[in-house]
Amino acid sequence: MRRLTVVAAAVLALLTGCTSGTPASQGEGPSGQAVTLRVLAGSELADLGPVLDEAAAATGVRVELDPIGTLDGAEAVASGAAAADHDAIWFSSNRYLALQPEAAARLGTATDIMSSPVVLGLRRSVAERLGWVGRPVTWAEIAAAAGARQFTYGMTDPSASNSGFSAVVAVATALVGAGSALTASQAASTAPALRDFFAAQTLAAGSSGFLQDAYVRRATGADPGDRVDGLINYESVLLAMNAAGDLPEPLELIYPADGVVTAEYPFTVLAGASEEVRDAYRRLTEYLRTPDVQLAIATRTNRRPAVPGVAPAPTSATLVELPFPAQADVVDALLTSYFDKLRRPSRTVYVLDTSGSMERDDRIGDLRRSLAGLAGADPSLTAQYRRFRGREEVTLLPFNTVAGSPQTFTVAEDDPGPDRQRIADAGEALQAGGDTAIYDSLERAYRIAQQQIAADPDRFTSIVLMTDGENTSGADIAAFRSYVGSLPAQLRGVPVFCVLFGESSTAEMEEVAELTGGRTFDARTVPLAEVFQEIRGYV
Numbered sequence: 001m002r003r004l005t006v007v008a009a010a011v012l013a014l015l016t017g018c019t020s021g022t023p024a025s026q027g028e029g030p031s032g033q034a035v036t037l038r039v040l041a042g043s044e045l046a047d048l049g050p051v052l053d054e055a056a057a058a059t060g061v062r063v064e065l066d067p068i069g070t071l072d073g074a075e076a077v078a079s080g081a082a083a084a085d086h087d088a089i090w091f092s093s094n095r096y097l098a099l100q101p102e103a104a105a106r107l108g109t110a111t112d113i114m115s116s117p118v119v120l121g122l123r124r125s126v127a128e129r130l131g132w133v134g135r136p137v138t139w140a141e142i143a144a145a146a147g148a149r150q151f152t153y154g155m156t157d158p159s160a161s162n163s164g165f166s167a168v169v170a171v172a173t174a175l176v177g178a179g180s181a182l183t184a185s186q187a188a189s190t191a192p193a194l195r196d197f198f199a200a201q202t203l204a205a206g207s208s209g210f211l212q213d214a215y216v217r218r219a220t221g222a223d224p225g226d227r228v229d230g231l232i233n234y235e236s237v238l239l240a241m242n243a244a245g246d247l248p249e250p251l252e253l254i255y256p257a258d259g260v261v262t263a264e265y266p267f268t269v270l271a272g273a274s275e276e277v278r279d280a281y282r283r284l285t286e287y288l289r290t291p292d293v294q295l296a297i298a299t300r301t302n303r304r305p306a307v308p309g310v311a312p313a314p315t316s317a318t319l320v321e322l323p324f325p326a327q328a329d330v331v332d333a334l335l336t337s338y339f340d341k342l343r344r345p346s347r348t349v350y351v352l353d354t355s356g357s358m359e360r361d362d363r364i365g366d367l368r369r370s371l372a373g374l375a376g377a378d379p380s381l382t383a384q385y386r387r388f389r390g391r392e393e394v395t396l397l398p399f400n401t402v403a404g405s406p407q408t409f410t411v412a413e414d415d416p417g418p419d420r421q422r423i424a425d426a427g428e429a430l431q432a433g434g435d436t437a438i439y440d441s442l443e444r445a446y447r448i449a450q451q452q453i454a455a456d457p458d459r460f461t462s463i464v465l466m467t468d469g470e471n472t473s474g475a476d477i478a479a480f481r482s483y484v485g486s487l488p489a490q491l492r493g494v495p496v497f498c499v500l501f502g503e504s505s506t507a508e509m510e511e512v513a514e515l516t517g518g519r520t521f522d523a524r525t526v527p528l529a530e531v532f533q534e535i536r537g538y539v
Contacts, residue, residue, distance in 0.1 A: 035060060036062045037087045037280055037281065037284070038064050038066065038087050038088075039063055039089060040082050041068070041089065042073075042091050042092050043067035044234075046067070054293075061284040066086065069160045070096065070165055071382050075382055078106070082270065083270050089107075090113075090267045092162040094268060100328060107268050108271045113289065114294075116235050116236040116302075118166040118235075119233075119234075119235050119253055120231075121233065121238035123249045123250075124249055137256060138174070139171050139259075140174070143171065143196050144196065146199060147200070150200075151200060151230060152201070153228060153232055156537070160206040160534075161205075161208055163208050169324060169325065170256070172334055173322045174259050176189070181323040181330075187337070188333070188337075198343040206537025208233055208234065214517065215231055216241070219249070226493055236301055238251050240301075253315065259322035261322055261324065335385055339389045340413060340416070341390060344458060345391035345392055345393070347456075348462050350371075351399060351466070352367060353467040354434070355433070355467075357469045363468055364431070368430060371426075372424045372428070373529045374387055375387065376417070376421075376424075388420050389411060394410075402437055403440060403441040403444040406444075435472045436472045437473040437474040438508075439479060442512070443483055449461055450488070453491070461494050467501065467504045477508050477512075480512070480515075495518035495538075496515075497539070498512055499520075499523050501524060
């Protein structure tokens with residue numbers, strides 16, 4: 001987890017963990033002192049900073065934010081880790097937590113503060129071409145058009161972000177059309193239509209923020225990838241994108257007539273919280289639900305108020321709320337099917353530094369263990385959905401003074417275990433020695449990707465670069481900059497996701513990510529294995 005603290009003059013910071021040796025709450029309680037609530041939360045709630053600044057001034061309750069992904073957060077609550085250094089949680093939804101007995105037992109009072117349905121936003125010209133402006137459209141129609149490749153869209157990884165998670169549940173539930181929560185057999189019956197629907201997904205991301213930025217960059221030509229026709233995301237995100245004025249063409253919001261899944265953002269105190277915490281929680285939530293504050297939340301974040309009648313809804317259409325699955329195994333089956341069978345398969349070239357410096361502090365051991373974790377050695381809930389997936393193509397390209405010999409594995413759809421083990425064995429065989437030829441090796445990775453795309457173009461393709469030092473051999477960053485500029489069209493949209501590790505050059509890695517439409521991940525302050533798992537949401 002990476003801590004994000006929102007600091008303001010009134011002193012605030014929303015949702016996070018406490019330091020060793022200090023109480024979970026501090027400050028002004030019923031006796032008149034200020035109180036700090038440390039809350040585990042979704043990263044998108046950082047936009048509440050101004051509202052929470054004002055809340056701190058009005059109530060004496062400050063908030064600190066510890067951002068975390070949906071399933072990571074669920075696992076932290078279920079294991080009890082969240083309660084060790086947090087007072088409360090604030091996710092987009094508690095529905096998945098409610099299906100986990102260990103997690104549900106750790107939750108106290110929950111108070112809805114705002115909401116935002118997950119909907120489809122399409123470039124207006126595309127929505128008009130499809131005849132979807134000014135009339136009801138169903139998920140079945142959307143899935144049929146997606147299967148015919150009449151439009152393309154981006155969506156977040158459902159194991160990392162609630163917007164993608166909600167989309168999978170909504171589409172599957174609507175396609176069954178039973179009017180009740182999905183059963184396991186019903187979920188399986190939707191596979192053909194879901195496969196059509198996800199065939200049109202051409203942009204993936206581990207967070208709503210990155211997805212939004214990537215869409216804008218492609219729409220404006222700032223990113224080398226192909227333009228995408230739309231996004232599945234929170235209504236609030238899509239409205240904010242239109243309001244920002246950065247898009248060459250506004251998004252038309254499509255509210256499926258057969259239902260949506262809505263994020264209701266329940267602010268939830270943990271069951272073991274002290275009386276002081278519960279009192280501070282009560283004061284804060286009462287303040288956040290007052291009409292003036294609800295209106296401020298709607299105005300500043302584009303989310304809908306939790307208190308009826310405070311502000312008009314963004315659309316006059318009546319939204320049908322789809323039932324959430326009543327059993328955890330149904331949700332788990334949906335997610336497993338999405339990754340291993342339904343979504344477009346991915347290919348990733350892992351460019352792995354095995355130079356001599358990787359012997360230092362057992363860095364090569366960290367790399368081996370990270371690959372083993374992705375191959376299935378990590379039994380955690382989060383890792384279950386971050387493993388190498390059925391149908392996935394994985395290439396390991398070790399490098400030191402020169403690029404090594406690549407090894408490519410295609411993970412079987414129905415029996416992935418043996419192929420995952422082969423990847424783990426290849427990782428275990430990596431040895432450290434030599435210098436660091438980063439850019440020669442990246443160019444080699446692009447040549448490998450070019451051959452693979454020519455043989456099988458219908459895959460998400462990306463490159464992951466992990467290096468613990470600066471470039472010391474072969475081409476330099478200037479040469480790579482020139483190389484990227486000369487790439488053929490089919491390779492311009494292949495992003496490089498760079499792992500900052502050891503003494504790697506932050507500036508150069510950020511430039512590589514910027515040039516290719518990727519991003520950097522920092523493994524200098526968190527375990528390398530955790531970063532490798534996080535990257536899985538983007539590939």
